[in-house]
Amino acid sequence: MIRRLAWYWLIPVAALAWEVVTRSAGAVYFPPPSTILARMREMAATEDVAADLVPSLARLAVGWALAAAAGVALGVLLGRSPLLAKLVEPMVHFGRSVPPAALLPVFLVFFKVGTPIQLAAIVYGVLWPVLVNSMDGARHVDTQYLDTAQVFHLPRWRVVLAAAAPKIFAGLRLSVALALIMMVISELYASSEGIGHRMREAEGSVDIPAMWAGIVLLGVLGVVLNGLFLAVERRALRWHRGRTAA
Amino acid sequence: MIRTLGVLGFLLVLEAAGRLGLIEALPPVSVVLVTAAGLAVDGSFLSDVGATLSACAAGLLIAVVTAVPAGLLLGTVPAVERSVRPLVEFLRPIPSLSLIPLAMFLWTDSHDAKIALIVYTCSWPLLINTMYGLADVDPIAKDTLRGFGFGPMAVLWRVSLPSTAPFIATGVRIAVSVTLIVAVSVELLAGGGGGIGAYLVQAGSANRVDRMLAATVWAGALGLAANALFTAAERRLLRWRWAT
Numbered sequence: 001m002i003r004r005l006a007w008y009w010l011i012p013v014a015a016l017a018w019e020v021v022t023r024s025a026g027a028v029y030f031p032p033p034s035t036i037l038a039r040m041r042e043m044a045a046t047e048d049v050a051a052d053l054v055p056s057l058a059r060l061a062v063g064w065a066l067a068a069a070a071g072v073a074l075g076v077l078l079g080r081s082p083l084l085a086k087l088v089e090p091m092v093h094f095g096r097s098v099p100p101a102a103l104l105p106v107f108l109v110f111f112k113v114g115t116p117i118q119l120a121a122i123v124y125g126v127l128w129p130v131l132v133n134s135m136d137g138a139r140h141v142d143t144q145y146l147d148t149a150q151v152f153h154l155p156r157w158r159v160v161l162a163a164a165a166p167k168i169f170a171g172l173r174l175s176v177a178l179a180l181i182m183m184v185i186s187e188l189y190a191s192s193e194g195i196g197h198r199m200r201e202a203e204g205s206v207d208i209p210a211m212w213a214g215i216v217l218l219g220v221l222g223v224v225l226n227g228l229f230l231a232v233e234r235r236a237l238r239w240h241r242g243r244t245a246a
Numbered sequence: 247m248i249r250t251l252g253v254l255g256f257l258l259v260l261e262a263a264g265r266l267g268l269i270e271a272l273p274p275v276s277v278v279l280v281t282a283a284g285l286a287v288d289g290s291f292l293s294d295v296g297a298t299l300s301a302c303a304a305g306l307l308i309a310v311v312t313a314v315p316a317g318l319l320l321g322t323v324p325a326v327e328r329s330v331r332p333l334v335e336f337l338r339p340i341p342s343l344s345l346i347p348l349a350m351f352l353w354t355d356s357h358d359a360k361i362a363l364i365v366y367t368c369s370w371p372l373l374i375n376t377m378y379g380l381a382d383v384d385p386i387a388k389d390t391l392r393g394f395g396f397g398p399m400a401v402l403w404r405v406s407l408p409s410t411a412p413f414i415a416t417g418v419r420i421a422v423s424v425t426l427i428v429a430v431s432v433e434l435l436a437g438g439g440g441g442i443g444a445y446l447v448q449a450g451s452a453n454r455v456d457r458m459l460a461a462t463v464w465a466g467a468l469g470l471a472a473n474a475l476f477t478a479a480e481r482r483l484l485r486w487r488w489a490t
Contacts, residue, residue, distance in 0.1 A: 010333045029351050087252035097469030101431040102442065102462050105450040109271055109458070181341045185431045188346060196344075203347040215344050222339030 031209050036216055039209035056183060056194040059115060063122030064179040071127045071175075072168055075134025076160060085135065092135075096128035100182060104189050118186045118194070125182035126175040133171025137164030166240055169233050176229045180222055273456040282460035290445075295464065297440035298433065301357060302425040305364025309421060313369040314414055317376025321410075322402065327377060334374060342367040343431050356439030360432040367428050368421035372414070379413025380406055415480045422476050426469055 015033055022032040031039075043049060078085045078092075100121060107120045141163040149159040161168075187196025195214055202210035257275050264274030285291045320330050345363060353359035387405045396404070433443025442465055449457035 007328050008332045010329045011336055014333060029348065083248065086248040087255070090249055090253050091256055094466050094470065097473065098462055098466035099426040099430045099469060101427050101434060102446060102465040104434060105446040106455075106458050106462060108450060109453075109455050110269070177339060177341070180339075181343055181427075184341050185343045185346075185434075188343070189434055199344070199347050203350070206351075208351070211347050215340075215348065218344040219337075219340035222341055223336060226339040 029208055031212055035209050036212045040213045040216070043210065043213060052194055052198045055115070056187065056196070059118045059122065059194070060179055060183045063119045063183070064126055064175065066119070067123040067126035067179075068130050068172060068175060070123075071130025071171070072134045075131040075136075075168075075171075076138040076157075076164060078131075079135040079138025079164065080160060085139070092128075092131065096132060100125040100178075101185055104186060108190055113190050114192055117190050118183065121186035122179050122182045125178045129174045129178065130168070130171040133174075134164060134168045137167025166237060169237060173229055173233065176225050177222065180218070180225060184218060271455055273459065277456050278459045278463065281456045282463045285457075285460050285464060291461070291464075294440050294442055294445040295468070297357065297444075298426070298429050298442045299468070301360040301429050301441070302364060302422075305361045305428075306368055306418075306421060306425055308361070309365045309368035309372055310418065312365070313372035314376050314417075316369075317373045317414075318380065318402070318407075318410075320373075321377040321380030322398075322406070327381065331377070334370075334377070338370045338374065342370075342428065346432055346435055349432070350436050356432065356436035359436060360429055360439060360441070363432055364425050364428050367424050371420040371424075372417040375413045375417030375420075376410060379410035382413070383409045412484055415484060419473070419476050419480065422472050423469070426465065426472070430465065 018030075019032045019034060022030045078088065103124060104117070104121060107117045111117045111120055138160055141160050145159050145163055146156065148154075149156055183194075184196050187194040188200055189196075191197040195217060199211055199214035202208075202214065260275040263269055264272050264277070319326075321327050342363060345366065346359075349359040349363050350356070353362055383406050387409070388401050391401045391405055429441060430443040430446075433439060433441035434447060437444060437447070442461060445461050446458055449455075449461065
């Protein structure tokens with residue numbers, strides 16, 4: 001553990017170098033970390049941070065959960081039905097090729113500013129990688145597994161889900177980062193509250209440390225969500241790792 | 247055959263939804279497709295597409311020529327690689343689009359801001375795939391070459407680079423798929439630089455939903471084409487790998 005932690009020496013060193021370089025250069029757009037942290041503490045003390053943080057996180061969680069559930073369900077369904085898969089395959093390929101950011105102005109027409117747009121953007125961004133990976137995983141299930149399930153009267157869908165799980169998780173892992181990206185861009189584009197909106201305000205009033213506070217917060221969020229997901233994945237796929245390693 | 251039926255059915259449902267007004271403000275798909283066909287010969291839309299694609303290409307190129315050598319450099323020395331990896335893993339999940347407001351301050355020309363952000367975003371998958379690829383090189387092959395008296399540069403050139411190439415290619419493919427997202431996102435937020443995103447905003451403020459959807463159709467087509475192009479190029483360039 002300590003040996004592994006030792007390899008992390010570069011992170012504090014990099015932070016220190018950032019502090020020293022920006023301080024001595026007096027770079028306006030790159031404030032030293034100490035200034036950013038001070039601004040963050042000040043914002044936490046004087047402003048209602050929860051009013052921006054809570055909507056952002058709630059939309060992120062709800063949007064991701066909706067899209068992940070729909071993506072897994074649809075993907076497994078399409079993966080098990082060759083006919084259905086053939087019918088919708090061109091649309092799936094096209095749908096996932098559309099850069100989700102390009103749909104923001106379209107969503108602005110069909111949904112109200114605020115939560116509906118954010119949710120639509122997150123769902124659209126998350127849906128495709130989950131769907132495509134689930135479809136791929138469910139399509140290639142060993143027929144021996146299915147036969148065995150039939151002999152033992154196990155429900156078929158459970159076997160399919162278990163066999164497709166590694167692929168499903170690969171899609172979900174991608175989707176966590178995408179959900180955060182879609183949250184940020186949709187809030188930067190059209191929102192009246194949230195982290196992204198707060199950053200636009202900081203940009204408008206040329207409050208560079210506050211802008212960086214947003215960047216740092218989103219960065220920490222990205223790292224934490226990624227770590228959280230990896231931990232869940234490791235637990236959920238423990239049986240799989242054990243099997244393949246043996 | 248079934249695929250064609252699926253597409254036709256999908257288009258019919260969309261057309262009906264548009265004609266019957268099931269979804270408010272949704273134009274029939276035939277109108278959108280006619281508008282999309284018109285955009286293909288519309289000079290101002292084509293120059294917007296050109297602005298987006300040139301930024302994507304420039305950003306991708308700069309990212310490849312900087313991140314791949316950086317990955318090679320960091321990946322060849324194990325001690326450096328193990329020290330840098332946590333930092334890279336730490337920086338990578340930071341959503342690059344959160345840097346858009348900063349990029350808009352740093353580059354007053356939004357075209358430059360776009361390219362800079364594309365370079366930043368594309369560098370991560372390229373760097374990481376190159377480093378992982380190097381870590382995956384067969385040590386016996388390297389030792390064999392060393393045993394025959396080849397220098398470190400020769401080992402890199404003859405063994406490490408060829409066996410890392412498929413990883414780099416994967417990195418490039420991932421990078422390509424994000425360039426369009428980043429480009430359009432910057433164009434939506436920073437006006438003045440043109441591009442597909444700027445066209446969408448313009449069509450939106452003129453309340454031309456058909457134009458917005460038509461431009462989105464083209465954006466999807468571009469994404470499909472870019473993916474097909476790079477997959478084909480990868481297959482051709484790395485033919486020797488598929489053959490074995």
